[in-house]
Amino acid sequence: MTLALALLAAAAVHIVTAWRADALVATDPAGAARMRSDHPGALLALARAELQRGDAGAAARTAQQLLAREPANGTAFAVLARALGDAGGDARQLERYRIAARRAPRDVSIRGWLVAHELQAGDFPAALEHIDALLTLPSRDRARLLESVAKLAADPAFADALAVRLGERPRWRADLLRVASAMDVATADPLFAALQRNADLSASERGPWLDALIRQGRWGEAFARWAGALPGPPQALPLLYNGAFAVPPSNAGFDWRVRRVDGVVFERVADSDGSFARLRFLGSPVGRAGLEQPLLLAPGRYRLGLVARASDLRAEPGLEWSISCAGDGRRVATVRIAAGPRWEAIAAAFEIPPDDCDGQWLRLINSATPGVAQRIRGELELRDLRIDRVGP
Template sequence: PAAAHAWAPQSAAAAADRAQQRFDAGDTVAATKLARAALIDSPLAADAYRVLAEVALKSGASAAAEARLRIAARLDPRDAATQAWLAAAALREGRLEPALWHLDAILRVHPTFGARLYPQLLALARAPGAAPAYRAVFAAHPPWGGDFFRWACAQPAAADASVQALFAALRALPGALDAADWSAYLDRLIGQQRWLPAYLAWVESLPPAQQRHLDNIFDGDFRYPPGGNGFDWRISYVPGVEIAVVPRAAATGNALQVRFLDQRAPLWGQVAQLLVLAHGRYRVSGQARLHDLQNDRGLQWMLSCADNGRLLGASARLRGNMPWHGFAFDVQVPAQGCGAEWLSLRLAWRIPAEQWADGRAEFTDLRAVRLAAGRY
């Protein structure tokens, strides 16, 4: 810096840098003189305003310091230190929305600062008047917004109040939460076994057309692509199996097709849906078609309690060949300890040697109908 200053004495950048050096050395008089010289040479020298702000802070003139830092932030919005100071000043004065905008400016330029700033952003979500402030910032679609929300959803239960406040603020803003954000929030509620709030949030996340087709088993005829979260169908990869939703041959509608590839296939719940059945007795039914389905023990649908894994019932084991034909099994959902249930498709294997399977099966029209008294 000294060489640059000697080579270009009118350089505002060199003068501002020299001013910072003098301030760091404790010489506020020289720092002020050099910073002012830099501004004479270039009125847009943000570094010079920052030095003058530091001098003002050291002398106790916080209002003058803030005014100079505001100018510096307008001239150089990428400077994280300036934005952080202004955010802190806004929070001290109870001005939450301006503070959020300053933090937004930092995260847009320095996304890796999220590790330090996300905890503060989450804690602030519970502050009085936070909801409109967060909606204002998120309406600008900050690039860090989704990452922050999903991070928040992964925090321990101690953060529940802040996460709920953040969700309540953002759910009222159209487009603020995308599919990945909803999925993260639903996973949080489901992981905490908060079944009813999770179900209501999942319903809210659905398009209106799908909301009109809610049932005890959602989309049992597979008219929609599996959502993969909440209380929709979840289909994950299984070696030795191809699983897809396909059009029904010679009939309208779709079916779930499970094609085994003549090898071991550890199918055990990778096709599943979470249900919220009230206490009572139900008949779980559907339509199935089999094409040379070969396995030692067969393929079956099972219903179990999500709270504790307790098995409530299972269909007959399916093997061989069968045209479209109905199947059903009855279950009793207990009043306690079974706030939600997993409906899942499994091969009934007990040891790896029983996993070998070949052929295919198709399913549609899956339902869970509550039985009236006397129909047991």
């Protein structure tokens, strides 16, 4: 046999052996390693299998054998870190895991170990480095991890560190805030409060948090957090906010909420006298017109005033403003809107009772019997809404 043929035969044997070893990696890693002692995939699979069955010593030796061949193999170093455990002391173990994270940044188990270690040590910024890495990886457990992080934020110190991290705009910011806002207020409040202190909470992010406070009956806290983010001192705020529609409704906090209602189109319009709201009704049955605002009025006597005009508005018996207690839904005020084509001032007195009415809702409603009788067509325009206290 010539030298060339001998080399070709040797190469063929090598290729066939490698192919057979490849085929055995998934089902028999030990057999694949025996067939090709330098096969990276076989050695890695064998080390993992040895670690899984509890033979840490064998797993460490196999991983070291692979690292001798491929020193940059991060996954092998991750297996070695887990296999050696705390051998050599806590400091050596931590260093091995940190090296493993650098060499195998996508290894979930390594990141998980480091998260637990840093949390236990109270190094929340370091823990968040690894949490960030985990949340940027595709994983079926991502939703569970987001929930766990949101729950950890019940600790004010962790919430402060998390708020700083969120200020860097990680890709998972919106998802985490959505999960947090759906949790009980005691859990979510430290995180949202930290973000607000950092002036790093948009109106759209603040809204679900404030709504959660309102749903739980914590109207005073919701108002304080909403007012604290507005320019100027809270005591200067009117009892009915943005009644002149000087700025677009934010749909958050104690500003106007414009709900989507079939057959109703809301529009904010500017003219020489300022701004006003226009509601166009398209002939569909309407119970609530979709324009409403939460209020925080103390017990006492008040006056609701507004200016309105209508254009070909056909509604029987007509539209009206309703103020009701948030807790039990008691209606404490009804102001019927009987407006013509010219701007007309409308006013009515009402009283907030001393019991069980800590928060209220102002809503534009149609009091007609539900069904065909609630059909509305035409336009209604509103401006200069205000509430004034007139007595105890």
